[in-house]
Amino acid sequence: MLESLPHTDLKVEVQGVSMVVPLEETETRSMFLSNIDQAVNIYCGGIAFFSANPSFPPDLIAKKLEFGFRRLLTDHYDFLAGRLKWDPKQGRLEIDCNNLAGAGFLTASSRLSLEEIGDLDCPNPAFEQLAPQNWNQFWPGDQPLFIVQVTSFKCGGVSLAAVYNHITLDAVGCMIFLDHLASVLANSSDLPFPPVNNRYLLDARTPPRVTQKHVELIDIGRIAYASTPSIFISTTDNLLRKNLLLTAEDIKHLKRQAMVSPCMNENKPGSGVSTSFNVVAAHTWRCEFRKAVNGSIPGKHTSSVK
Structure with a gap:
């Protein structure tokens, strides 16, 4: 409730x-x-x-x-x-x-x-x-x-x-x-x-010109969503409202972790930049995904990722 x-x-x-x-x-x-x-x-x-x-x-x-x-x-x-x-x-x-x-x-x-x-x-x-x-x-x-x-x-x-x-x-x-x-x-x-x-x-260029590769538009094919288990928490009638406070130092720590990630070492434009939103969203996703794939953790809890 x-x-x-x-x-x-x-x-x-x-x-x-x-x-x-x-x-x-x-x-x-x-x-x-x-x-x-x-x-x-x-x-x-x-x-x-x-x-x-x-x-x-x-x-x-x-x-x-x-x-x-x-x-x-x-x-x-x-x-x-x-x-x-x-x-x-x-x-x-x-x-x-x-x-x-x-x-x-x-x-x-x-x-x-x-x-x-x-x-x-x-x-x-x-x-x-x-x-x-x-x-x-x-x-x-x-x-x-x-x-x-x-x-x-x-x-x-x-x-x-x-x-x-x-x-x-x-x-x-x-x-x-x-x-x-x-x-x-x-x-x-x-x-x-x-x-x-x-x-x-x-302002958009006229006529439009695509000068770089847009990974967000890559066709990854059909995904069988119906057979993919949800990683999200239960149902809305079984939720508690909680605020998790992340201090400025917490966010700096997440950014430092992101900088040493192998994904950040690839030669991509802007790959060395992590916004506060990105690191918090990524950390939340990892916590929730780890809980979903680790059967030893009770379903009603969310684990942290060290």
Whole structure:
């Protein structure tokens, strides 16, 4: 059985809803979107929690975040205040960078404290109440590409949620945006690493030219999936929710192991690079596969691979 969650209702009440626009008028333009950009036209997001700080009450935090947000919309992220539109001549989506449209900004409050909510690291469906899911109730007929919600809690802590269309940013891009927002709030005059938002760099060549071998497109023939035993854990009704914390040092250790692997010594472009995602995914796969093929390990346990 899944572990019960301490709260399914976070008792959140929306206090303010607005469309924020750049601090200064920006150029009205159309922003090109590559095929890669357009491939994932969905909304995603994330939430960060902050404990109470007497020097920064929630009202002050919301005001500072709104100002910093508007400044970034002016300098480097004007497209986040735009809207998707269809270019009939090119037959593709693009972003209408119209500074009058704006990005979404919500403030809310919860009658619970962060301690009462419980584990903030464990995925909790109730956290959706801290991020706008149905903004049509706030802006009928309009669809902002980027929305920020600041929620204050009874204890004085706050949460910052960002909901965005994946066309505008991916997870890394959103993380960089939040880093830039922090820089602006720290009164930094210049961003430490200005973003490069020229999507023409990802434009497909016309006509298409295949200049290297793509191993991901190799035909490996038919696989009899029906006769292949699953390596995954049992069924969903027999699962427990657990978080396994990997520290920065753990991930560095996995990367060092990957570097000495025979697979990394082959003469391939980029074969000497292992991302954090790759090494964690590979380690998880090896643990689960080892459990599946080693009959001495009980089926309900996952072994680690040394």
